[in-house]
Amino acid sequence: MKKMVAILLVLALVCTGIFAQGSSESKSGSVKIGALIRNLNEQFVKDYADNLRKLAAEKGVELNLQDAQGDVARQLDQLNTLITQGYKYFVIIPQDTSATEQMAQQIKAAGGGASFSNIQPSVEALKVGKDFYLASSPELVAGQYQAQIIDEYFTKYPAKAPNKVLNILYLQGQLGHPAQISREAGLIDTLKSLGYTVNFIARDTADWSPDKAQEKMDTWLAAHRGKFNLVVAQNDGMALGAVESLITNGLVDNDPSDGTILTFPVIGIDATADALNSMDQNKLYATVLQDSVGQSSTAFELAYAMATKGTAYGMTAWGIAPAKEVISEAPANDAAVIAQCYLVPFKPVTKANYKDLM
Amino acid sequence: METKKLLSDGKRIASQYTTWVTFVGLLLLLSILTKGNALKWNSIRNLLIAESVRSFAALGVGMIIITKGIDLSIGYVVCLTASVAASFAQNPDYSSAIYAGQSFPLFVPIVAAVAAGGLFGLFNGYLIAYGKLPPFIATLGSMSIAKGLQLIYTKAAVVGSLNQNFKNISQGSVGPVPNLIIYVIIAAFIVWVFLRHTRQGTHFYAIGGNSQAARVSGINVERDLMMVYFYAGLLYGIAGTLLASRLGLANSLTANGMELDAIAAVTVGGVSQSGGVGTVSGMMIGVFTMGLINYGMSFLGVDSYYQQLVKGFIIIVAVYFDMKKYARRN
């Protein structure tokens, strides 16, 4: 038996050798782009990936898309694999900001470049070389837009927030996630600058998930009924979970004149199809569009330009020119790399414009 | 009677090598499918690096499963130890460092992480051996505790900006051989010596095979059980250190789900869930078989949804044969 194993092993090695000899590394002609995507289970990421596939098909690009399934280590392994396979140019939704510098260095060592979306790369990652770009929407802005929507609502109905005091039930995404941190900061800072007193009656993570959000809300409604006037969630999934909870707990005034039949406005981020439907039924009050098509198209055009022309520095991608002025959120807060930042705008989605997206 | 003996011996030998046969078969398949590309040195090096940290977790949980236990807390304990290690290795000038402004010698993060892992192991072991809690439940509880501690310790933030010396622990290499691979070889050797050549290692098999008989044979079942979780904890500590060093960061998502990967790997490697059976070579082959599947599918560009599907089936098939092999004897 041992002999058999040994023979098999030897056979395997021999085959490997033969095949390795016979294969040739580069396929001439086609443009190869690798896509490293953090987690296809999320709606935004999936939409982003779908658009990438579409664009690649249109341009005849050989696209290799890898799903890290939420694991930094897996994403690094996938990068290694693709580099070994001869991929040089990448579109990346990183799993974690802190790993981006390491990824950029590996890509640079292979003589390539990358554009990062959705999760911000670090300043150091962009400083690795001019072929590393940000093609994303600063998360702070999403929070800021939420704050603006809130401001508009309570300016219209000041009685609902006496003395500009906001008592918020706040549903966070996965703790430690850059979007969770920045969206929260953007919201709080903007509300405060608009003169509101911000009280978090309850604030906890629901891990981006609608059912966890609903459970959390059910608990909160039992504990804090009557003590709050606003529900904010860091994505639409959780916002819709909150909407369900409010309805089952009877917090409905059935008066759609303020834009929602719920007693309190609920605000999300992402503008998913479900969210827009909910708005159409006067349930969800508003959301913020994180533009998956915009981000992926920008990132793809940058990677494509690098792969075909050698560089994308200074070009206009998907109609967006490189940023000129620094903003407060990394990495676009560093003048040294600002020319590598393509800021894809968020869009507030309210009663006024949601039908355009449906 | 003779025939039965012959038959079962034959089966036993065949089943002993099924893990090897599977591994080699997969290797062949992959080399054919990728025309040899997947098996160049660079690719193999990638594969070995990718599986290195999981190897430590697998060695730990492999020993535990030999004693007929289970450990669901691996993922979050490794996450915690990675965070502890990372927190002592942050650049002192990094403003959001946990110990901002302080720098520690290189041994501090390593010792701290291994100690944290060891303490968790002792905690698990105590609950299971002396508290008589079922391992499934005890480690389910400590999994949540580890996760909570990690979030509290890091305030749910990413522990990043690690110093280069610390990163070099995992990212460096000796000649063409990456450090990580060397660590795995050393660890596997030590565990092998321990399981094969020491009294306590032998006792683990006895306890897993028949704890009542082990007790009657004068084995201190409680102490040995506690120790197996302790040793596994130390390995998780090392795993955490290496992972943080390799990724250059630790956050609350680090190593999530590693328990399932590790348990699946050792099961595929022939460590029986019925206890008392398993070898270090099997565990390592299991890890690399699962790695090969992961790596091969990712190399071939198989959609991640299908990857999950394939992995699931492989685990089920492995456990199915395992149960057939051992559970229905007699």
Add this chain to the structure above:
Amino acid sequence: MSATYALEMESITKVFPGVRALDDVTLRVKPGTVHALMGENGAGKSTLMKCLFGIYKEDGGTIKLNGEVCHFKDSHDALKRGVSMIHQELSNVPERSVAQNLYLGREPLKSFGIIDHKKMNEDTANLLKRLEIDIKPERRIGSLSISMQQTCEIAKAVSYNSKVVVMDEPTSSLTDNEVAHLFKIIRQLCEQNVAIVYISHKMEEIFAIADEVSVMRDGKMIGTYLTEELTNDKLISLMVGRDANLRFPAVSSAIGDVLLKVENLCSPNPRSFQDVSFELRRGEILGIGGLVGAQRTELMEAIFGVRTTSAGKISLKGEEISSMSPRKAIEHGMGMITEDRRGSGIFPLMNISSNTSIASLREYLSKLGLLKHKELKQASVRYNEALRTKTPTMETLIQNLSGGNQQKVIISRWLMTLPDILIMDEPTRGIDVGAKFEIYQIMSQLAQQGKAIIMVSSEMPELIGMSHRVMVLCSGRCTGILDKSECSQENIMRLATKFM
């Protein structure tokens, strides 16, 4: 017209690679009789029965039930068609009631698939009454004694209208009273024209109950005999193929000084053993007798430190040992062969060598604390060879050995620890006659070497034949210690039932 035979297995052959496990075996069982199937372990009895129940597919021959050729898919199929098996091990669901166990998988239903508990309990009550079994159908089956549980299994077989009932060692965990009750039920079944295939190693039982005896050896049928034609010795020689006129070896050892002294030992459980005192001397074999439930095993486990005690003293070679543990016991030269070989004896998935050496590892460590594998193996071989353990190699898994050989491995394990005192709890249970005799010889030799042995046994002849003295327990208390001269079945029985 009914067939002459209830069950006919004609020229059954079963070949495993390399060996003919069954070679042209023919077994014919008449309705309304008890047909004993005898043979040493490995003779092919269980293979034959496995062919009957469809677990193995025979390579040649035919099986007829009431004259009709048939082949069962599995034991459930067999049960439905009137052939049932009462196993050595009980196969009931302990947490469920007697009725629920009897009707498991075929519960009488009302509409909508609701179980008709009333009907089920009534049917069970009628059945039990017919068999003169005094159990309430609602009783949780796990709360019954082993023998009662076994009787329930027989009732289950009857409830399927079984025409053939195979009993595999049905008395291995029964006391004499319980055996008598079982025999009563068996005779009742015979009156109802049921054919019984009775597999047992116990000669006394065969002569008490069987009408005919078929003897197998090495996969062949040696012959079928009327019980009247046979004597004990003749039957043994038929089975082992050699004369076995000596059932017990002479135990002629010199009794020395006191090795073990137990004084007023009490269990924390008031229903377990209380206030037990005795002494064990060098070279002595002390038998422990009593009925099932007399707490013999519990007492032994307490002496060995597996169970805790609440009062009393245990002294080894004059030294009092406080809070005994198996570890301390072993260090002080004690060894224990447990009653439940599978539950607390063997490590089924470990090989012979490891099974032998597991209790002695500390004596085989190198300076670095590593195990000396070579010497361990040599020692294992030595002890197993001395006991004539039959095994293909030392690497064979112990679970692949026969019961007798497993027992020898476990004795080897303890001999390797160089003990002075060996506790043997039911050392010959489930072991065939040949191996039994060898184990008696081993015990006798050990006693001659000056070791002391405590032997718990439910088999009277064994107790009387092997022991220098017999201590009898009843309901956890010592009701007397009999010297060899006073040892008789009657005396032991009288003490064993003192509080009944």
